[in-house]
Structure formats: C-alpha cells, structure tokens
Amino acid sequence: MxxxxxxxxxxxxxxxLEQHERERILSYARTLPKDDAAAHLQQLLGDSPEAxxxxxxxxxTQTSSNQGATHHDQKSHVxxxxxxxxxxxxxxxxxxxxxxPGLPPPANGAASNGKAGAAxxxxxxxxxxGRKHTNPVIEAAYLRAQDEQEMQNLLQTLQxxxxxxxxxxxxxxxxxxxxxxxxxxxxWRKWSRYGVQEIWSKAVMYPGEKAYNDNKQQTVFTRNPYIxxxxxxxxxxxxxxxxxxxxxxxxHAQFIHQTxxxxxxxxxxxxxxxDSKEPKVNVWDDxxxxxxxxxxxxxxxxxxxxxxxxxxKFVLVEKPAAQESTTVPTTDEQPAGKPKASKFSSFRKAVGxxxxxxxxxxxxxxxxxxxxxxxxxxxxxxxxxxxDAQWRELVATYLxxxxxxxxxxxxxxxxxxxxxxxxxxxxxxxxxxGWATQNSNPLKFSxxxxxxxxxxxxxxxxxEDTAEERLYWVMNHRAGSAGTRMKPDFxxxxxMARDRMARAVEPPPLYFDAxxxxxTQHTSEGYSKQVMPPPFQAYDRPETxxxxxxxxxxxxxxxxxxxxxxxxxxxxxxxxxxxxxxxNKDVAKAIIRRFVDAMANHDHTxxxxxxxxxxxxxxxxxxxxxxxxxxxxRNVKLGGGTRVMTGWQKVKELHFxxxxxxxxYHPVYGWQAGPQTPMLRLLLLLDGEAQDMDEFExxxxxxxxxxxxxxxxxxxxxxxxxxxxxxxxxxxxxxxxVSFVDAQGNTPERYVTHELLKRHxxxxxxxxxxxxxxxxxxxxx
Numbered sequence: 001m002x003x004x005x006x007x008x009x010x011x012x013x014x015x016x017l018e019q020h021e022r023e024r025i026l027s028y029a030r031t032l033p034k035d036d037a038a039a040h041l042q043q044l045l046g047d048s049p050e051a052x053x054x055x056x057x058x059x060x061t062q063t064s065s066n067q068g069a070t071h072h073d074q075k076s077h078v079x080x081x082x083x084x085x086x087x088x089x090x091x092x093x094x095x096x097x098x099x100x101p102g103l104p105p106p107a108n109g110a111a112s113n114g115k116a117g118a119a120x121x122x123x124x125x126x127x128x129x130g131r132k133h134t135n136p137v138i139e140a141a142y143l144r145a146q147d148e149q150e151m152q153n154l155l156q157t158l159q160x161x162x163x164x165x166x167x168x169x170x171x172x173x174x175x176x177x178x179x180x181x182x183x184x185x186x187x188w189r190k191w192s193r194y195g196v197q198e199i200w201s202k203a204v205m206y207p208g209e210k211a212y213n214d215n216k217q218q219t220v221f222t223r224n225p226y227i228x229x230x231x232x233x234x235x236x237x238x239x240x241x242x243x244x245x246x247x248x249x250x251x252h253a254q255f256i257h258q259t260x261x262x263x264x265x266x267x268x269x270x271x272x273x274x275d276s277k278e279p280k281v282n283v284w285d286d287x288x289x290x291x292x293x294x295x296x297x298x299x300x301x302x303x304x305x306x307x308x309x310x311x312x313k314f315v316l317v318e319k320p321a322a323q324e325s326t327t328v329p330t331t332d333e334q335p336a337g338k339p340k341a342s343k344f345s346s347f348r349k350a351v352g353x354x355x356x357x358x359x360x361x362x363x364x365x366x367x368x369x370x371x372x373x374x375x376x377x378x379x380x381x382x383x384x385x386x387x388d389a390q391w392r393e394l395v396a397t398y399l400x401x402x403x404x405x406x407x408x409x410x411x412x413x414x415x416x417x418x419x420x421x422x423x424x425x426x427x428x429x430x431x432x433x434g435w436a437t438q439n440s441n442p443l444k445f446s447x448x449x450x451x452x453x454x455x456x457x458x459x460x461x462x463x464e465d466t467a468e469e470r471l472y473w474v475m476n477h478r479a480g481s482a483g484t485r486m487k488p489d490f491x492x493x494x495x496m497a498r499d500r501m502a503r504a505v506e507p508p509p510l511y512f513d514a515x516x517x518x519x520t521q522h523t524s525e526g527y528s529k530q531v532m533p534p535p536f537q538a539y540d541r542p543e544t545x546x547x548x549x550x551x552x553x554x555x556x557x558x559x560x561x562x563x564x565x566x567x568x569x570x571x572x573x574x575x576x577x578x579x580x581x582x583x584n585k586d587v588a589k590a591i592i593r594r595f596v597d598a599m600a601n602h603d604h605t606x607x608x609x610x611x612x613x614x615x616x617x618x619x620x621x622x623x624x625x626x627x628x629x630x631x632x633x634r635n636v637k638l639g640g641g642t643r644v645m646t647g648w649q650k651v652k653e654l655h656f657x658x659x660x661x662x663x664x665y666h667p668v669y670g671w672q673a674g675p676q677t678p679m680l681r682l683l684l685l686l687d688g689e690a691q692d693m694d695e696f697e698x699x700x701x702x703x704x705x706x707x708x709x710x711x712x713x714x715x716x717x718x719x720x721x722x723x724x725x726x727x728x729x730x731x732x733x734x735x736x737x738v739s740f741v742d743a744q745g746n747t748p749e750r751y752v753t754h755e756l757l758k759r760h761x762x763x764x765x766x767x768x769x770x771x772x773x774x775x776x777x778x779x780x781x
Contacts, residue, residue, distance in 0.1 A: 433670030528745025539736035614647025615640030716745025
C-alpha cells in the first residue's frame with residue numbers, strides 16, 4: 001500500500017525534508033510493528049506535542065489499514081520484503097554483490113582438490129533452480145548502499161562550505177534547536193537513516209553487543225560510550241551568535257587523543273568478549289560433545305557425613321563419574337546402609353532451585369545447543385555461497401594466494417562464531433567484479449565509531465571504511481606476516497609522515513635535466529628535496545617478452561589544480577597554502593613520455609603501450625608511443641573523483657581479451673588467470689589517495705599474475721602525501737607484487753623514471769643501461 005500523502009504532508013510540518021525523503025521515512029516505518037514504528041518516529045521527531053500527535057495519527061492509520069487487509073497475509077509479507085530491496089524478494093533482481101543464480105562456466109577441466117571442503121548436497125542445489133543467495137549482511141548492505149555515497153558527498157560539501165578541512169569533524173551549531181540551515185538539513189538526513197543503521201547493526205553485531213547511534217536527544221539513557229567520554233572538537237561554551245561553530249585546535253587535539261584511547265579500549269573488550277562466547281566444545285566433533293555431557297550427572301542423594309577420628313588415616317576413593325566421591329576410613333568399619341536422600345531435594349525442585357550439578361549440566365547442554373546451531377548455520381551459508389566444486393575451488397585458490405588457508409581453517413574449527421560473521425560478509429572470497437562500477441558497495445561503507453556505524457570484525461573501531469578494515473584483517477592474518485600490522489592511529493600516522501618528510505634530501509645531481517617540466521615552466525631554479533627509496537631489491541621474476549605492459553593514469557580534477565598544501569595547528573587544518581610547482585598533469589605526461597621511450601628501446605619495438613585513464617569512470621585512450629603521444633593526449637579529459645577500481649577493471653578486461661585462451665571467466669569474480677596467462681605489468685600514476693585505494697590493494701593481494709608499479713605525485717612539504725607514501729610502503733612490504741616510487745614538488749624526472757623502470761622490469765638497471773634506454777627509439781614504418 002502506498003504511503004498516505006496526508007501523512008507525508010503532516011511530516012513535512014515537523015521535518016524540513018524533501019518529499020521523497022519523507023516518503024522513504026514513512027515507508028520504512030510501515031514495515032515495523034506498531035510499537036517499533038512509534039519508537040522509531042519518536043527517535044526522529046522528539047517529544048513535542050506536534051510529534052506525539054503525528055505518531056498517534058500515523059499508528060491509527062496503520063492499524064485501520066492492517067485490519068482491512070487481514071485476508072491478504074501473503075501479499076503483506078511480499079510487500080515487507082519488497083521494502084527491503086531486491087535482495088529480500090525472490091521475484092526481484094539480486095543486488096550486484098550477491099552471487100548470481102546458475103552454475104559458473106566450465107573451468108577447462110578444473111576440479112576440486114578438496115581445499116575448501118568436500119561437496120555437499122543441500123541448499124546449494126537450489127542455485128540450479130535459480131534461487132538467489134542472501135543473508136542478513138547482504139540484505140542490510142543493500143539497504144545501506146542506497147544512499148551511502150550520497151551522504152558522504154553531502155558531508156564533504158558541507159565541510160567545504162563551512163571551511164572545515166578535517167574529515168573527522170562535522171559542522172555544528174551552538175544549539176540543537178532545528179532550523180532550515182544546511183547543517184540541520186544534513187542532520188535530518190542522518191537521523192532519517194537510523195532505521196537502516198539499526199538493521200545494519202543487527203546484521204553485523206556479535207553476541208552480547210548492543211547497537212547505538214549519535215542521537216543527542218538521548219544522552220541520558222544512551223548506550224553510546226563516546227558521548228560522555230570524548231570532548232567535542234569545538235570545545236565548551238563557544239558562542240557564535242547563531243553562526244556555525246569553529247573547531248578549536250586544543251579541543252580537537254584532546255578529541256583525537258580521547259577517541260584513540262576509547263577506540264583501543266573498546267576494541268580490546270569487544271575481541272575478548274566474542275572470544276569468551278565461542279563454544280567451549282568442538283562443534284565439528286559429535287563424540288567430544290557427547291563425552292562432555294556424559295561426564296556430568298545429577299543426583300538427589302545427600303553426601304554421607306563421616307566422623308573422622310583424629311588418629312585415623314584417610315584416602316580418596318575415586319568412583320565412576322556418575323557416582324559421588326566420598327572419603328572413607330581405612331579401618332574395617334564402614335558406614336552402613338545407603339546414603340539418605342537430602343531432605344531439601346524435593347523442596348528445591350518445587351521452588352525451581354537447581355543444584356550445582358544441575359546448573360553444570362544445563363550450561364553444557366545450552367553450549368552444545370548453540371554449537372549445533374552455529375554449525376548448521378555455517379554449513380547452510382557455505383552450501384548456498386559455494387554451491388559446486390568449481391566454486392569452492394575458486395575460493396580455495398583465492399585463500400591460498402592471499403596466504404589465508406591455514407588461518408581460515410583454524411578459525412572455522414576453533415572460533416565458529418567469528419568465522420560465520422566473516423563468511424556472511426564475503427571475507428573468504430575475491431572481490432566481485434561488479435562492485436568496481438557501483439557508487440557504493442559493502443567495501444565503501446564508512447565506519448564511524450562515535451556515530452555507531454559498525455564494521456565487520458570485532459575490533460572495527462578506528463578504521464575509515466570497511467575496505468580498510470578488511471585489508472588490515474587480511475594483512476594481520478596471512479601466512480608469513482611478522483607480528484600484528486595495526487593501522488596507525490591519526491596521531492601516529494601524522495608523526496610518521498612528518499618524520500618521513502624530514503628525511504628528504506637533495507636528489508643526485510647526475511640526474512639533472514634542463515628539459516624537466518619544473519625548469520621549462522620556470523616554477524623553480526632547482527629540484528625539491530626528495531625522500532630516497534630503499535635500495536632496489538627484486539622479488540618478482542624479471543620481465544619477459546611475453547609480459548603485457550600497460551599504463552593507468554589518474555585524470556581526476558586534482559590533476560589540473562594548482563598545488564596546495566595544508567597548514568596545521570596541532571592536528572587541525574586551518575588553511576591551505578599555494579605551492580610553487582607544475583601541475584600534476586604536466587608531470588604525469590612527462591613521466592609517461594620518458595617511460596614509453598625507454599620501454600620501446602628495451603623491448604625493441606615501436607608499437608607502444610595501452611593507456612587507460614580513470615576518474616569516476618574509465619576510458620581507453622589507445623596505444624601510445626613516441627610518435628603519437630601528443631595527439632593521443634588530446635583525448636585525455638580531466639575532472640571527477642578518484643576511483644581507481646574503475647580503471648583497474650578496464651585494465652583487466654583488456655589484458656584478458658588478449659589472453660582469453662589461457663584464462664577462465666567467473667560470473668561474479670570476473671577473469672581468473674591460468675598457469676599460462678602472461679604477466680600483466682602495470683604503471684599506475686596517482687596524485688593522491690584514491691577513494692577506493694584499500695579495495696584496490698585488497699584485490700591485488702589475491703593476484704599472482706599482475707605486478708603494479710605506482711608513481712605517487714605529491715605536493716612539496718605536504719604531510720598528506722607522506723602519509724599516503726607510508727601506507728603504500730606498508731602494502732609493498734606485505735605484497736611484493738606492488739612497488740612504488742614517489743616524488744614531491746619540483747620533480748627530477750630522469751631520477752623518477754630510472755627508479756620506475758627498475759621496479760617495472762624487475763631488475764637493477766645500471767646508470768649506463770638507463771642512459772642507453774633514454775636514447776630516442778628508432779621507429780620504423
């Protein structure tokens with residue numbers, strides 16, 4: 001049934017939102033039971049007389065509608081499922097991040113090797129009948145993805161409008177009294193998502209956890225631990241006479257410290273809590289479970305009291321587990337007769353008081369029941385997600401390449417609760433190819449501890465989004481990882497960035513070239529100081545003639561901006577300052593020219609290399625070489641965001657189009673390289689951190705057929721550039737298929753090109769060989 005327009009208009013008198021937003025609020029409230037709907041609306045509207053009257057009228061309308069439709073129970077059920085989106089309805093198309101119906105295509109004779117478990121019959125067979133796989137996390141993710149990116153864009157726009165440059169700070173007024181300003185309009189949009197937030201929290205919470213949000217009208221009885229333990233970045237008693245408040249550097253620094261401390265404390269408690277709730281018996285071993293129960297018994301008999309003479313010696317006589325152990329004298333005298341039953345046993349039973357033995361038996365039985373339920377849920381989820389041997393073989397191969405096979409096996413055996421949560425979130429599978437082109441997907445969800453927007457793992461607090469959370473989870477648990485690679489907190493990351501920036505030195509003078517962009521554009525008389533990379537060390541095999549070289553170029557709007565760097569007061573950005581250096585697009589073009597020329601001399605071919613650009617979407621520019629670069633560059637269009645996954649998917653498509661005979665295609669996870677597939681060698685040029693960089697790095701962890709060399713272009717003296725460089729260094733240390741070179745300010749282009757070629761080709765190129773590669777290639781028609 002459609003939402004009443006009368007209710008929509010009445011809601012508009014209380015909430016100053018657009019009509020479609022009010023309709024969405026009421027549509028969601030209609031799916032809730034009467035009491036839950038009233039509580040949800042009261043949470044949004046408060047306790048004003050107008051709000052109370054509206055809620056009463058809305059519930060009265062709902063009651064009459066339900067009474068008039070009692071004979072349509074089945075149709076009502078379908079309506080509720082439809083309100084949850086396609087993932088909840090069998091007749092609607094599945095979300096792009098749910099595994100599709102039907103079997104995967106044949107894998108050129110690939111067969112299961114048993115790494116992911118033996119084939120089982122069950123719910124997986126429903127895949128052949130066309131049933132879509134879903135679970136609570138998938139359905140909640142579908143709901144959340146509807147406006148997740150829109151909300152992130154709204155916040156960024158609002159921060160820019162009010163001169164707030166720290167992403168962790170939301171604009172505020174000095175009072176919560178609602179008005180029609182952009183700040184309160186944004187707050188209304190946030191509050192309208194509390195219903196979706198509650199659904200998401202229920203889907204990802206672990207046993208014993210409770211959901212919370214950042215509703216400031218519930219500060220007295222709130223479950224939010226941040227409201228009373230973390231100071232506002234705006235400080236206290238700031239008066240702005242109705243204007244937006246300004247963050248205070250000292251208060252912001254205290255806000256950062258308190259948030260970090262509370263994040264760490266809550267993460268430790270959450271991990272310990274879920275560990276303590278894991279089954280105490282092996283849920284996969286029926287014999288162990290039966291033995292645990294058989295080892296206990298319940299008796300109403302009273303233990304005999306034995307008078308122990310002072311001069312007698314006593315020993316313990318062990319009896320079978322089902323009997324009581326008693327202490328008896330060693331003399332010939334034994335207590336005569338059967339022990340008498342306790343006088344209070346019947347009384348305990350009458351009033352419901354359990355003995356210690358009865359409580360122990362009940363505890364073990366309850367644990368066994370929970371273990372059985374968890375085991376059944378795991379098997380059902382695995383059968384439905386991976387319905388055949390080929391699907392499970394793909395998952396097993398992915399876990400092996402990522403280095404997670406043993407850890408996931410141990411997790412499944414000993415921590416089934418955590419295994420089930422991560423299984424439902426797709427942690428043990430490659431990233432679905434369809435996610436790359438979506439504005440929002442389950443790896444783009446922001447994590448906001450203070451607002452109650454949760455991640456997937458128990459220790460989720462402190463991560464920026466779900467992709468970063470999963471990336472560090474994999475890095476911390478993959479085989480060969482030395483210790484725990486914790487994500488540096490904000491203060492540690494800033495300190496490490498400043499330390500790195502202080503290590504910059506003058507570049508080697510033998511790389512000087514008067515034709516460098518910074519010299520031809522007269523932005524500087526010399527080069528900016530650079531952070532020297534560690535000595536080159538080869539990990540991958542050197543390049544071979546069959547390898548496929550491509551270039552992926554960032555063409556986001558920042559590539560055409562005048563370079564700016566932030567000015568900090570403690571940890572608060574107060575303004576931006578102009579940096580005298582060429583635009584990033586000009587430096588990128590110069591590096592591509594030098595790289596293409598050197599590679600042509602190395603490969604002894606003039607055909608060129610594929611150039612792909614990306615921003616919000618990707619474009620294939622074509623094959624570029626020394627002769628046509630200027631003409632091809634005219635097709636490069638700048639503008640938009642920085643979504644590297646769109647370009648990365650296009651690169652993979654081009655690579656496998658050339659080598660499709662040696663690869664297979666999966667309908668969810670895309671192309672899968674075979675043993676004979678040539679290696680892809682990619683040069684990626686970036687001028688900052690991409691929106692989905694963690695997703696890109698996570699995808700690369702599972703690939704052995706691609707080597708990526710990243711050139712990071714940065715602003716001179718910018719801590720943000722060095723934070724990103726440190727992040728790339730951590731990724732490169734873990735994944736040797738990824739290497740990077742960075743440069744800031746006025747760049748020595750010959751030096752950068754030499755370092756890029758070493759990493760791209762996989763061997764230490766001498767200066768003499770590099771100079772030979774720099775010679776203009778002899779192109780032939």
